[in-house]
Amino acid sequence: MSILVDKSNKVIVQGMLGEKGTFHTKRIIEYGTNVVGGVIPEKGGSEYLDLPIFDTVRDAVEKTDADTSIIFVSSPFAGDAMMEAADAGIKLCVCITGRIPAQDMIRVKRYVRSFPEADRMQLIGPGSAGIMSPGKALVGVMPAYLYKEGNVGIIARAGTLGFEAAYQLNKAGIGVSTSLGIGSEAITGTNFVELLEWFNKDEDTKAIVMIGEIGGLQEVDAARYCKEHMKKPVMCYIAGLAAPKGKRMGHAGAIITAYGESAAEKIEVLKECGVKVVPDPSSFAECVKEVL
Amino acid sequence: MSILVDKSNKVIVQGMLGEKGTFHTKRIIEYGTNVVGGVIPEKGGSEYLDLPIFDTVRDAVEKTDADTSIIFVSSPFAGDAMMEAADAGIKLCVCITGRIPAQDMIRVKRYVRSFPEADRMQLIGPGSAGIMSPGKALVGVMPAYLYKEGNVGIIARAGTLGFEAAYQLNKAGIGVSTSLGIGSEAITGTNFVELLEWFNKDEDTKAIVMIGEIGGLQEVDAARYCKEHMKKPVMCYIAGLAAPKGKRMGHAGAIITAYGESAAEKIEVLKECGVKVVPDPSSFAECVKEVL
Amino acid sequence: MDIHEYQAKELLSEFGVTVPRGGLAYSPAQAVYRAKGIDSEHFLVKAQIHSGARSAAGGIITCSGEEEIRKAADELMGKCLVTRQTGPKGQVVHRIYVEEQVTVVKEYYVGFVLDRQMERVVVVASADGGMNIEDRYKEQPESLIRIVVEPAVGMQTFQARWIAFKLGIDKSLLTQTVTTLLGCYRAFRDLDATLIEINPLAVTDDDHLVALDAKMSFDDSALFRRERIANLRDNTQEDPLSRKASDRGLNYVRLEGDIGCIVNGAGLAMATLDLIDIAGGKPANFLDIGVGAQPDVVNKAVNTMLSDENVKVILVNIFAGSNRCDWVAEGLIKAIQKFNIKIPVIIRLAGTNAKTGKKILKDSEVPVILADTMREAAELAVKHVPK
């Protein structure tokens, strides 16, 4: 098993025409993911990379029964692309594009929430590295060869650190059930807690590696969730313990910052909740070995 | 029993300073309703009609534990007043003010829905005649002497027709459990179906009089609800069977008009669903007598 | 509130909608002058009335050259146009719009309207522009494209693109279409509109997407904050009595029959019309004096009623909630005496101080007929209509 993506997902690509979109779409197809089409407004009816192209996500869903979408649309238009996916009935949307205006993301999340919970689209990203379920499907930009089939789940905010963890595990002979990049933007879709819930239910996942970083409180929420609900070992590395304190403007930012946003505070809460803390980003494999 | 209001409601008045607000607040207090204060921005800390006045609804709720609000604030500011009530934790808000811009009402309803269902404010109106539970409380502009205690529920879109029905029932010796005016504006809060649900559960209500009119589909929804769920006799008068077809502008209005918006169509659906149709607005008492 | 085509076009063009070049005229001479300012060979001279379907009613005339424009304008000015939308009395033309005639390749229909069921703005569009869109819709409802705007976020680009693709608009015009549709939506939202209709939205031979006609209506309840829109009101397009009543704070609606109705509250007005209908009569109008009317309002109401020459009987149906029947009675007596009313006046008073009110009327010398119930009042009114 795996979470969110496997061979059954019917995937469409939004914005596959650019260099990045083309490069990764090819990789995704090569990996064996069930890509059923692409959406390129104005190019509907044509083919690209041997895939049927549609003008709109609705058309694509109607014609191909697609349930999953991956977005490479450039940042000024990515918010619209996410809403289009939600409107068309896409169930899982992975937005690779990052650097999306915060107000666009506020709108996207409001829009997604305007659907009844049962129909609501699961959004991964923006600024996500995507989802990789080794041996099943790749809906992301992960270098496939890094990932070995196995039973460790990976959830990383920063994409490259997720790759790094998979690489270290692979070298140590450890495989992955599903690896997800959830992005480091100010406002993102699915967070640690929701994915921990999925992993908790996944029979094939025996342990989970979380890779957090400074900013936000989702690691703290995840720590609390682990303490109360998690039936499997979770270990977590928090990047940025030595990160410089940025220059700041005004007082408001400091005032609204909550306890748990700094790396040290996150680590403190994780430890309190019994989550194993990975001391440095070279020790993923060693830590996983101890619990497997 | 009664629905929504009785002696236990703690009521505040928003916008009691104007002529209309003053007149009706006096009436409401005279009726014995538990009015605990008023909200008049800039006048907080003073007294008016022997009531403590607050600058904000939040203040009023904090100091008086108010759970109910009635709004007389003039129409440009009434949307803001409804949102303020919702924000302050008011559970039941009756907006007497009418002629509120449709876009304001779209916002108000969106705002009210942004609260979790358990905390969500019940909004009656705008353009409502209010709520009258004879012998218990008046949170509205009904002439109190028209209403006799009893077990007929009244729900009217147009305020004066609700008065007319109560008056006819009274002359025939029939009393009312609760009477509500829900307003005829394009976009309103609580509708027929929700109130029928309340009346369905109310032990003291033995029959319900609905007074609908042309436009909208809520009478159709109510008819279907009656057919499937209603355990008590419901009778309904639809005003406007002889109303002139208005001058119209363009085609869009005609296109989006659905089956069930005209008086004749409403009556047809009501009959199909087994709801007794009151043939004319002079026959409320006769119709009720037949079922009681 | 409705506005004219030329006003709607001016507003929409500020929101990025392309419209043909044109100019407003109040006289044939001015129409010619306007045309001279536009570099075009062919013109349309268009009657400005608050109604669509003007073309079929002869309200739009194609012209070439000064003389034809003058003639067309002369023909239209002051003419009463009866269209499918005006009702049988029609609308009189006081303004004329002179516009370049563009060459049309394809016509579409686009409408923005507030859907009260959904409590949202709905966009409807059809690849068949033109006059009989409702009929076409009734025959083939699936031919209509329909988009619902989520109020929390507003209309999105993907929705505009979807409409463009479903309409089958050429892909080279995609950006223009999106600009037009999103522009209309912003105009709708920013100006408190209740209707925007572009029919037809046309593709021209030089690949432009142009609004050939435009209609806009606005939310009366929001005019307090839309001064610019309120200033676009054209009184000549409204029934003079209705205007007179509304200037006096009353709501007057002219109908086809002979019984004039003075009522308080819109619900009671509808109920009164229903009862007259059941009794076999026909109302000449109804005049809603509002829920909390004061004595002087009754005077104004009677005065307005008497200006309507179709009224053969006056029916007064008052249910006093916030107001008082004795006030109404006094107001009626004064008005009947002052205007020396000879036609039958049937009065039904109920609610606050109804007994006092009835007594005042009985004790007075004025010849009124009192009724106890609404039904009785309606029946008496119908009975008193002169055969």
Add this chain to the structure above:
Amino acid sequence: MDIHEYQAKELLSEFGVTVPRGGLAYSPAQAVYRAKGIDSEHFLVKAQIHSGARSAAGGIITCSGEEEIRKAADELMGKCLVTRQTGPKGQVVHRIYVEEQVTVVKEYYVGFVLDRQMERVVVVASADGGMNIEDRYKEQPESLIRIVVEPAVGMQTFQARWIAFKLGIDKSLLTQTVTTLLGCYRAFRDLDATLIEINPLAVTDDDHLVALDAKMSFDDSALFRRERIANLRDNTQEDPLSRKASDRGLNYVRLEGDIGCIVNGAGLAMATLDLIDIAGGKPANFLDIGVGAQPDVVNKAVNTMLSDENVKVILVNIFAGSNRCDWVAEGLIKAIQKFNIKIPVIIRLAGTNAKTGKKILKDSEVPVILADTMREAAELAVKHVPK
């Protein structure tokens, strides 16, 4: 992106916020000229740097008369101000704002900021305006007023009124306060701001509510649609190397130590800093070349790195996902040869084509030190820092 006080005031005044009269100057002579255009006896000469807390650092000087203004401007121009917010390197003053001095009766603090937890705009306010608002907040968190804006409907009047009442602003100033707060909210929304701060928001002796200082920051990701805001960028307020890097499409952050780090991806950058810290070293900077960097980018990165004279060791940590380690290796060799680099270069390559990349480096003549893991690379870098 941050902007200056004078720019923020100009923007906010367009949204209805009242600000004192003032003028921008690039020289003492211009400062005097600006003051002459303002009818006031007392002036403030204010250093324009991208930082608050300027007053305590001597960046704001009170003046009367031409000579004092000239002297104050002369003192400030070119001065490096170190405030509580600038960091130890401070910011150099290149622009001066001359403003009328108003008489203040009472000061408040108001801030608008995007709360990423709530995914909403949050308004914070305090009846204690001034410099030490964070300290005050830590001591008495309940003294802070806080409003969350529901994004579906935006900030509402009742919320602005609530803030005004809680601040205890005199009721005669209620309308002014509401206008100011709703104006700030609209500016925040319409300009894609991430921060608006008015500190202090002051009541003057003539009963006006005036923004005495104003700060605004903007969402870098939204600058593509805010051309006017993007044009307000003042390069002199940014680290020159950081600017140079960003012109080349790289992300450079200057730090305090001696190890220069070239990495790809922000996550890997943070991890690298963490490992250097664990190994007992101090980074001089980090330079993120992005996730999918091409060969020429490496060249640019090394060039930028060499402009930083604090760099004693270069640490390259690349995890190739979309890009390729062989490209990175080739780029590094070319750059090392071209710039004739003498300082130690530690390289860790992983991911796509890592083996080929390492082989290319080994086979080349350039003196680099290869590491297998991130940890090893960090330890080697620290070891090679000259004592």
